[in-house]
Amino acid sequence: MGRMTFVYRRLLLLIPTVLGVTIITFFMIHLIPGDPARTILGIHATPRAVAILHREWGLNRPLASQYWLFMDRLVHGNLGTSLYYGVSVSSLITSHLPATLWLICYAAALAIVISVPLAMIAASRKNAVRDHVVRVVPLLGLGMPAFWLALILQTEFAVRFRLFPVTGYGTGFVGHLHSMFLPALTVAVALCPVVIRSLRASMLNVLGADFVTTARAKGVPAPRLFVRHVLRNAVIPAVTVLGINIGFLIGGTVIVESVFAVDGVGYLMINSIFQRDFPVVQGVALIFGIMVVVVNLLTDVAYASLDPRVRFDR
Amino acid sequence: MSAISLTPAAPAPAATAERAQPRRARWYRQPALMAGLVIIGIILFMVIAAPLITPYNPDTQNLNAILLSPSAHHWLGTDQEGRDTFSRLLYGGRTDLRIAFIAVLFPFALGTMLGSVAGYFGGWVDLLIMRLVDIVVAFPFFVLIIALVFVLGPGERSIYIAITLVGWVSYARIVRGEILVAKRQEYVLAAQSGGLSSVRIMARHLLPNVITQAIIYAMSDIVQDILAIVTLSYLGLGIQPPAPDWGTMISDGQNFLTTHWQLTTVPGLVVVVTGLGLSLIGDGLADLMRPGQS
Amino acid sequence: MTDPAPTEPGLGMQLLQVDDLHVQIASRRGTVRAVDGVSLAVGAGEAVGLVGESGSGKSMTLRAIMGLLPPEAKITAGRVLLDGIDLTQLDHGQLNKIRGPKIAMIFQEPMSALNPVMRVGLQIAEGPLVHLGLSRAAAAQRALELMRRVGIPDPEQRFRAFPHEFSGGMRQRVMIAIALSCEPQLILCDEPTTALDVTIQDQILRLLTRLCRESGTSLIFVTHDLPVVAQVCQRLAVMYAGQIVERGTVEEVLTQPYHPYTLGLVRSAPDVDHPRATLAAIPGSPPSLITPPSGCRFHPRCKFAEEDCTTEEPPLRVLRSGRATACLHYERCQEALPLGAER
Numbered sequence: 001m002g003r004m005t006f007v008y009r010r011l012l013l014l015i016p017t018v019l020g021v022t023i024i025t026f027f028m029i030h031l032i033p034g035d036p037a038r039t040i041l042g043i044h045a046t047p048r049a050v051a052i053l054h055r056e057w058g059l060n061r062p063l064a065s066q067y068w069l070f071m072d073r074l075v076h077g078n079l080g081t082s083l084y085y086g087v088s089v090s091s092l093i094t095s096h097l098p099a100t101l102w103l104i105c106y107a108a109a110l111a112i113v114i115s116v117p118l119a120m121i122a123a124s125r126k127n128a129v130r131d132h133v134v135r136v137v138p139l140l141g142l143g144m145p146a147f148w149l150a151l152i153l154q155t156e157f158a159v160r161f162r163l164f165p166v167t168g169y170g171t172g173f174v175g176h177l178h179s180m181f182l183p184a185l186t187v188a189v190a191l192c193p194v195v196i197r198s199l200r201a202s203m204l205n206v207l208g209a210d211f212v213t214t215a216r217a218k219g220v221p222a223p224r225l226f227v228r229h230v231l232r233n234a235v236i237p238a239v240t241v242l243g244i245n246i247g248f249l250i251g252g253t254v255i256v257e258s259v260f261a262v263d264g265v266g267y268l269m270i271n272s273i274f275q276r277d278f279p280v281v282q283g284v285a286l287i288f289g290i291m292v293v294v295v296n297l298l299t300d301v302a303y304a305s306l307d308p309r310v311r312f313d314r
Numbered sequence: 315m316s317a318i319s320l321t322p323a324a325p326a327p328a329a330t331a332e333r334a335q336p337r338r339a340r341w342y343r344q345p346a347l348m349a350g351l352v353i354i355g356i357i358l359f360m361v362i363a364a365p366l367i368t369p370y371n372p373d374t375q376n377l378n379a380i381l382l383s384p385s386a387h388h389w390l391g392t393d394q395e396g397r398d399t400f401s402r403l404l405y406g407g408r409t410d411l412r413i414a415f416i417a418v419l420f421p422f423a424l425g426t427m428l429g430s431v432a433g434y435f436g437g438w439v440d441l442l443i444m445r446l447v448d449i450v451v452a453f454p455f456f457v458l459i460i461a462l463v464f465v466l467g468p469g470e471r472s473i474y475i476a477i478t479l480v481g482w483v484s485y486a487r488i489v490r491g492e493i494l495v496a497k498r499q500e501y502v503l504a505a506q507s508g509g510l511s512s513v514r515i516m517a518r519h520l521l522p523n524v525i526t527q528a529i530i531y532a533m534s535d536i537v538q539d540i541l542a543i544v545t546l547s548y549l550g551l552g553i554q555p556p557a558p559d560w561g562t563m564i565s566d567g568q569n570f571l572t573t574h575w576q577l578t579t580v581p582g583l584v585v586v587v588t589g590l591g592l593s594l595i596g597d598g599l600a601d602l603m604r605p606g607q608s
Numbered sequence: 609m610t611d612p613a614p615t616e617p618g619l620g621m622q623l624l625q626v627d628d629l630h631v632q633i634a635s636r637r638g639t640v641r642a643v644d645g646v647s648l649a650v651g652a653g654e655a656v657g658l659v660g661e662s663g664s665g666k667s668m669t670l671r672a673i674m675g676l677l678p679p680e681a682k683i684t685a686g687r688v689l690l691d692g693i694d695l696t697q698l699d700h701g702q703l704n705k706i707r708g709p710k711i712a713m714i715f716q717e718p719m720s721a722l723n724p725v726m727r728v729g730l731q732i733a734e735g736p737l738v739h740l741g742l743s744r745a746a747a748a749q750r751a752l753e754l755m756r757r758v759g760i761p762d763p764e765q766r767f768r769a770f771p772h773e774f775s776g777g778m779r780q781r782v783m784i785a786i787a788l789s790c791e792p793q794l795i796l797c798d799e800p801t802t803a804l805d806v807t808i809q810d811q812i813l814r815l816l817t818r819l820c821r822e823s824g825t826s827l828i829f830v831t832h833d834l835p836v837v838a839q840v841c842q843r844l845a846v847m848y849a850g851q852i853v854e855r856g857t858v859e860e861v862l863t864q865p866y867h868p869y870t871l872g873l874v875r876s877a878p879d880v881d882h883p884r885a886t887l888a889a890i891p892g893s894p895p896s897l898i899t900p901p902s903g904c905r906f907h908p909r910c911k912f913a914e915e916d917c918t919t920e921e922p923p924l925r926v927l928r929s930g931r932a933t934a935c936l937h938y939e940r941c942q943e944a945l946p947l948g949a950e951r
Contacts, residue, residue: 017449142534145561147564219735222704232725
């Protein structure tokens with residue numbers, strides 16, 4: 001089957017997953033102990049306000065009917081209205097999404113730029129000193145709280161040394177690159193351990209493979225050998241690993257955005273939590289779910305593009 | 315003319331070009347595992363023996379002695395409310411580590427159970443459980459945790475619930491994968507033809523063999539849980555003050571980063587080192603289980 | 609002390625001359641002497657066979673010549689002279705320039721020997737691209753020609769295909785095309801047909817012999833399969849436990865072996881034309897290469913062994929031009945062989 005058929009099949013398999021995502025998001029409101037409306041409104045819970053919410057969310061109706069209402073709105077792009085800002089949730093999300101997307105891509109790019117050379121150094125001489133160093137140091141990154149690293153980086157490089165803006169998204173392409181460097185680096189540090197480990201393992205695998213010996217027997221010079229033969233094969237499993245961990249990557253952006261006050265959906269979510277703005281929290285959770293599903297799809301497509309053997313199976 | 319081979323000679327002994335298969339390494343000879351155990355051992359000791367090590371109560375405020383620098387009296391100084399930082403560090407460790415170690419058990423149990431059932435029975439049970447896995451996995455771990463804790467209300471109980479609801483999936487996947495492989499082994503066929511019930515086969519024959527991978531994963535899961543707990547507390551959604559906790563310490567200290575950096579830096583470092591120790595243990599165990607591949 | 613490789617009358621300096629090559633492998637149990645004093649010569653246009661069981665060191669010898677030894681293995685002594693240049697003294701960069709244009713190698717496992725993510729045509733064109741300075745288009749043209757020469761049907765289509773879309777025999781043809789792509793003077797073949805179907809084996813062998821004869825390329829052909837050697841090569845050397853134990857032309861060695869090991873090999877090869885009731889195997893197992901037996905390494909398994917076989921390591925002695933043996937009592941082999949081993 002060709003590449004497009006592959007994509008369509010994957011898309012079809014996604015539908016139940018996306019449905020499930022909507023169900024869980026919908027269900028969140030019912031996990032709230034007591035009367036959801038009253039709990040959310042807190043001190044603002046006048047009988048009138050509570051009644052309005054009940055009507056808007058259909059809390060008096062049977063469960064299935066509520067879900068139907070929810071899905072009906074969702075399909076029309078209506079995610080409800082923010083209790084705090086008073087505007088539609090979807091408009092809030094749309095305005096905040098670009099910053100998060102920037103952060104995700106920037107962080108992924110940084111992670112790759114850091115990981116590939118390190119994995120190469122480690123794999124070039126297995127079990128030598130440099131291999132052990134490259135394997136152990138990232139373990140520090142695994143246990144590192146993102147917000148803590150964010151605070152430290154911010155204090156040192158932004159406040160003390162004034163190399164980067166302390167907060168914010170910046171304006172213009174270069175402005176984004178500059179302002180988002182520290183946040184993206186913070187997120188990348190959390191991602192690198194996993195990517196390095198997987199790249200190193202797959203490089204070691206590939207370096208020992210027969211076709212690399214064939215290429216060396218052909219007299220292929222080292223740079224070309226590394227890129228077109230070793231790396232090209234080694235990235236395939238690593239792409240899958242990166243894709244699996246994108247979920248963590250995306251989750252990590254939430255807290256990092258808060259520390260650096262980057263106006264993304266994660267920042268929006270945290271603030272809405274403190275403002276007890278349930279519709280926004282629900283909407284953002286849904287968006288995150290969909291983002292992860294989309295990224296997984298992209299990973300599968302990337303994997304199929306990189307590995308010709310996959311498309312012809314089945 | 316057909317190409318005919320010679321009768322094969324008897325198998326060559328280990329002196330050929332290939333490496334001989336090394337014996338299973340002794341566990342105490344694994345440097346990663348030992349280093350990890352030492353680190354965690356030290357941390358656990360200090361945390362458990364806290365009352366013996368430090369004379370201060372972590373909650374005692376002393377407004378005459380706020381923001382002191384490290385000294386012989388206060389090894390790490392005091393925070394903005396005059397509480398001894400070192401004590402808070404140790405007692406905070408008690409809280410965080412206790413919760414993390416307990417929190418990992420529920421997803422472990424739930425995930426292993428569901429994973430075994432899915433792997434062993436297959437069919438629509440498998441399909442259903444795996445669909446559920448796909449859906450939960452669709453949310454970023456942390457986003458779901460935060461959202462759940464928000465919804466359930468802050469505090470220790472919500473943390474357990476949230477982590478359980480979100481964390482079981484990885485165990486389910488791992489155990490299911492191992493069981494899919496294991497159930498084709500002959501000892502399982504033997505047990506089945508002996509008429510043993512499915513539950514018995516799963517519990518006594520399959521599980522002991524597949525549990526190792528789950529345990530190795532649990533190490534990294536504890537690290538994830540510690541990070542989640544600490545992050546929630548930093549946001550004010552987790553452990554509530556005045557209970558001491560690393561996340562709250564970092565949050566309290568962040569305004570003083572330029573002047574009293576140890577208030578924020580040290581708790582974070584401790585989290586990093588704990589994560590390092592646990593990861594080393596996990597890696598060491600994994601290396602142990604795959605002989606000759608370190 | 610083994611004799612230096614004999615020169616064939618009338619051929620002048622040899623294309624490839626291997627002198628007293630020693631390859632050792634560091635392993636946990638000790639040092640493995642994988643290649644222990646091997647000398648070999650190959651002239652222009654010649655096909656020389658290297659025969660022995662697995663573990664005899666024949667593959668290691670080829671790898672040592674190419675400079676492709678695994679990391680644990682090292683050349684500890686000896687020279688490899690290709691056209692007068694000692695390959696053991698070259699560094700990576702210099703070796704890479706030689707691999708392809710002067711010397712090429714074909715491997716045993718066509719399944720795994722090709723890059724799975726690179727199109728076949730590009731893999732064939734890679735050599736000319738890198739070594740001959742051809743443009744992409746010219747290299748592609750050359751690859752297409754080569755594909756036709758090795759008998760791959762529909763080359764224009766197959767150019768863009770990936771290795772997994774080819775059958776085993778076809779992949780080996782691709783490997784042959786790759787080996788020929790820069791017109792080397794010498795091709796090393798490491799059991800190229802062992803992993804193939806019997807019917808395909810024959811096709812590939814014929815192809816290889818024809819192409820090398822047409823272009824005047826020399827071959828070193830490693831195999832454990834006597835009939836294959838007979839089909840492809842003019843001369844052969846027999847290896848045992850890292851050493852060469854016999855040398856000569858293919859007719860000479862296979863009709864009248866001068867070493868008990870060769871005798872055993874010839875005897876144990878089933879022959880369709882002269883079926884025997886039982887297959888004669890060589891008793892015992894290959895020796896340890898860390899601590900080989902004293903004296904002649906074959907003596908524990910040799911039915912002609914005598915006292916002096918256990919004490920001194922016998923050298924490879926030249927009997928007459930091109931014919932050599934390491935057996936002290938090689939005349940015993942003459943008595944033993946019935947006349948059934950002719951082609």
